[in-house]
Amino acid sequence: MMPIRRDLKFDLADVDLKCWNAHGPLLSAYMNTLSLFFPDGERFFIHSLRHYRDRITDPELKKQVTAFIGQEAMxxxxxxxxxxxLEAQGLPAATLGREIFAIIEAAKKLPHEVQLSITIALEHFTAIYGDLLLRKPEIIEGSNPTMTAMWRWHALEETEHKAVAYDVYSTVMGKTLKAYLLRTSALVVITGVFLSAIASTMARMVKADAEHRHGMRDWAKFGWLMLGPVGALRGIALPWLDYFKPGFHPWDHDNRQVLDQIDALAVQYAAPARRLEPVAVAA
Ligand SMILES: [Fe+2]
Ligand SMILES: [Fe+2]
Incomplete structure (x- = not known):
């Protein structure tokens, strides 16, 4: 699977970001919270892979790493x-973003192999979250179309490059007991840190949204979306556990058929080509 860097542009100028999801402001806040983690989180993935770029000799994997970096940068x-x-609409995105940045900067001081184990653990999360979003369209169906397209694009590309960081890890760490213990313990620690960071960040995003107040019924509905049959959390439990199989590989779960959707999306949201200034031609 060779990922492709695509330059897509999503114009969110007219989107009410506090309530863009068809399920209402709480699911909007949940997905907005995830967005706060992405820019610095994805820069961390790139950073952790770059330590090992020179040790990759397989030309295919080298190209995949370059494409991975390109996709995460986009x-x-x-x-x-x-x-x-989000900030412009009165939510504390900049403050929360700075706090997330500080945590990620601290992670950059860890040994390089630990940083890479964190990256593959978080890439496992983005892969299984992405798969869930694509398999269960009801999480996002009927929502603002631009936001739907943006999240689908991200989920599709996370699927496309889901094995790249993992293959780098396997190449540099080998199939040793140490490699297994490091990657699985990283997933356990990261799951705790990541889920609690999402919960506390979302709580502050919800509190800051003065336009929407939530009663017990709203929270119960949100809990049902997370843990019920739609299962924004329940749906990732079994794929999360797969990571503990000693021979696990991200493509054991072969969901490449979903990637059929990506070309149409890429055409519809392609970034406009830079306009060249007309050249005056002398008569
Ligand atoms: Fe990404
Ligand atoms: Fe990714």
């Missing part, structure tokens, strides 16, 4: 704009 750019619009 995601970061679009989520940065998304987050700036």
């Amino acid at each position: 995601h970061g750019r679009e989520h940065e704009e998304y987050n700036a619009r």
